[in-house]
Amino acid sequence: MSAPQQELVFAPLGGVGEIGMNLSIYGFGDDRRRQWLAVDLGVSFAAEEHLPGIDLILPDIRYLEAERKNLAGLILTHAHEDHFGAIIDLWPRLKVPIYATPFSAALLAAKCANEPGAPKIPINVVPVGGRFKIGPFDIELVTMAHSIPESNALIIRTPAGNVLHTGDWKIDPTPILKDATDETKLRALGEEGCLALIGDSTNAVRDGRSPSEADVARSIADIIKNARRRVAVTTFASNVGRLRAVCDAAHAAGREVVLVGRAMDRVIGVARETGYFDGVSDLRGPDAYGYLPPDKVLALCTGSQGEPRAALARIAEDQHPDVTLSKGDLVIYSARTIPGNEKAVGRIINGLIEQGIEVITDRTHLVHVSGHPRRAEIEALIGWVRPRIVVPVHGEALHLNEHAAIARKCSVAQVIRCRNGDLVRLSGDPGIIDQVPAGRIYKDGVILVQADARTVADRRRLSFAGVISVALALTADGRLVADPEIDLVGIPERDRDGELMAEAVYDAVIETFEQLPRGRKRDPDSVAEAVRRGVRSAVAGRWGKKPMCHVHVLSV
Ligand SMILES: [Zn+2]
Numbered sequence: 001m002s003a004p005q006q007e008l009v010f011a012p013l014g015g016v017g018e019i020g021m022n023l024s025i026y027g028f029g030d031d032r033r034r035q036w037l038a039v040d041l042g043v044s045f046a047a048e049e050h051l052p053g054i055d056l057i058l059p060d061i062r063y064l065e066a067e068r069k070n071l072a073g074l075i076l077t078h079a080h081e082d083h084f085g086a087i088i089d090l091w092p093r094l095k096v097p098i099y100a101t102p103f104s105a106a107l108l109a110a111k112c113a114n115e116p117g118a119p120k121i122p123i124n125v126v127p128v129g130g131r132f133k134i135g136p137f138d139i140e141l142v143t144m145a146h147s148i149p150e151s152n153a154l155i156i157r158t159p160a161g162n163v164l165h166t167g168d169w170k171i172d173p174t175p176i177l178k179d180a181t182d183e184t185k186l187r188a189l190g191e192e193g194c195l196a197l198i199g200d201s202t203n204a205v206r207d208g209r210s211p212s213e214a215d216v217a218r219s220i221a222d223i224i225k226n227a228r229r230r231v232a233v234t235t236f237a238s239n240v241g242r243l244r245a246v247c248d249a250a251h252a253a254g255r256e257v258v259l260v261g262r263a264m265d266r267v268i269g270v271a272r273e274t275g276y277f278d279g280v281s282d283l284r285g286p287d288a289y290g291y292l293p294p295d296k297v298l299a300l301c302t303g304s305q306g307e308p309r310a311a312l313a314r315i316a317e318d319q320h321p322d323v324t325l326s327k328g329d330l331v332i333y334s335a336r337t338i339p340g341n342e343k344a345v346g347r348i349i350n351g352l353i354e355q356g357i358e359v360i361t362d363r364t365h366l367v368h369v370s371g372h373p374r375r376a377e378i379e380a381l382i383g384w385v386r387p388r389i390v391v392p393v394h395g396e397a398l399h400l401n402e403h404a405a406i407a408r409k410c411s412v413a414q415v416i417r418c419r420n421g422d423l424v425r426l427s428g429d430p431g432i433i434d435q436v437p438a439g440r441i442y443k444d445g446v447i448l449v450q451a452d453a454r455t456v457a458d459r460r461r462l463s464f465a466g467v468i469s470v471a472l473a474l475t476a477d478g479r480l481v482a483d484p485e486i487d488l489v490g491i492p493e494r495d496r497d498g499e500l501m502a503e504a505v506y507d508a509v510i511e512t513f514e515q516l517p518r519g520r521k522r523d524p525d526s527v528a529e530a531v532r533r534g535v536r537s538a539v540a541g542r543w544g545k546k547p548m549c550h551v552h553v554l555s556v
């Protein structure tokens with residue numbers, strides 16, 4: 001009997017059909033034993049969904065935990081939260097070697113140092129553009145332009161074929177940090193032969209090519225040069241190229257840069273440590289702000305997503321101890337609003353405008369560009385690499401479909417649309433061959449819970465319709481000992497006819513109870529259930545909503 005064929009498989013465990021939470025695995029071997037490589041371990045932000053009390057959504061890594069002994073390593077493409085934000089919480093369950101380039105490794109270390117109780121995570125630092133082995137996988141990093149330093153595509157070579165995992169990327173011939181997408185290496189992969197391209201779909205609905213970071217830098221520099229009074233700029237703290245462009249523009253206009261916000265401090269510290277801020281003169285702390293004349297200062301602030309505790313929100317509410325803005329000052333919003341944050345961002349912008357502060361956003365000026373490829377860029381990459389298979393990842397259904405359509409238009413032999421948990425065979429006879437467990441975990445306070453945990457569903461119901469508690473004391477022969485205790489939380493005080501809701505509930509309790517025949521029907525469980533139904537239907541009739549209702553029956 002011949003040995004079973006060694007094959008190459010791929011499964012997304014997050015990031016397909018949703019925003020954020022990127023986690024992919026590659027497997028090499030046969031169906032009796034595969035060795036795995038994990039790529040990225042990201043979060044998504046719960047603000048996008050109605051999940052009261054939940055801050056973060058993490059991928060369910062149950063499958064990786066079960067396969068831990070076959071998991072050779074976890075490699076990070078880059079240090080955005082949607083690719084590395086789940087590591088601190090989930091790494092202790094895997095204890096797998098992590099591979100990252102210097103900037104991503106340093107940012108992860110800085111994040112751990114900032115988080116009380118974070119585990120000590122050993123990181124294997126690999127060089128930008130480097131080639132090394134992780135288990136049976138021969139990995140080569142390809143520099144890609146993006147909105148953070150060191151975004152790496154991965155060439156994953158195996159005896160069953162080569163894969164290009166793009167990570168997040170765009171084609172920017174003139175990036176601020178000179179980290180242009182390595183077209184030469186990608187074309188060489190095309191010559192060598194590429195079985196499959198697993199690629200970023202985020203901007204596949206947008207025509208043409210993205211503008212360059214250099215265009216944004218010029219536009220921001222013009223605005224700053226012409227400003228007469230104080231200027232504040234907010235952007236994503238991790239966009240080191242943008243931070244650098246803003247600092248250069250400020251210095252060219254004779255302004256000192258004041259850093260406001262811890263995330264900004266942390267990233268710039270890491271950028272200095274890794275050489276991405278070489279040549280930028282020293283920046284000032286918030287305490288310097290008050291001493292500098294209005295036309296000699298620029299505040300670089302966190303809070304572009306409307307985060308209530310971040311610098312910009314506090315400045316807008318005049319709650320910041322050091323930094324103030326007033327009529328005639330200027331705020332540049334050098335960021336896109338992530339879906340789910342529109343209201344929070346809108347509140348801050350409107351608050352600033354009402355105080356007479358001018359606000360410039362990307363709606364009217366070129367003060368921000370995305371770090372993801374538009375359609376012409378995706379076409380160019382496919383042309384360079386000429387993969388046999390394209391698998392769209394990193395996006396919602398619409399983005400994945402558009403990416404698939406572009407690949408078909410480029411005459412790619414096979415386009416595979418998959419979902420989280422689909423096991424896709426890339427070598428031999430390609431296609432979806434199996435399912436592995438995938439899903440979501442919520443971070444609830446400091447606890448990780450399954451996404452189907454009842455607590456979260458209960459909290460959502462409570463937030464829509466409140467809760468009613470009823471306590472009854474019964475004698476052994478089924479008589480009420482005293483008046484029922486009733487408590488309403490989150491319920492309107494009066495119904496639409498002006499009747500007190502508490503009285504309606506009281507009447508419903510008594511009425512329901514009295515209709516129950518004596519004897520067996522008055523055992524505590526039957527009473528509780530009957531009263532619960534009676535109360536809910538009485539309130540629904542008066543309010544149009546069914547609250548939660550808890551009935552406690554005490555036998556005395
Ligand atoms: Zn991403």
Ligand SMILES: [Zn+2]
Pocket residue numbers: 078080146147168371
């Ligand atoms: Zn990214």
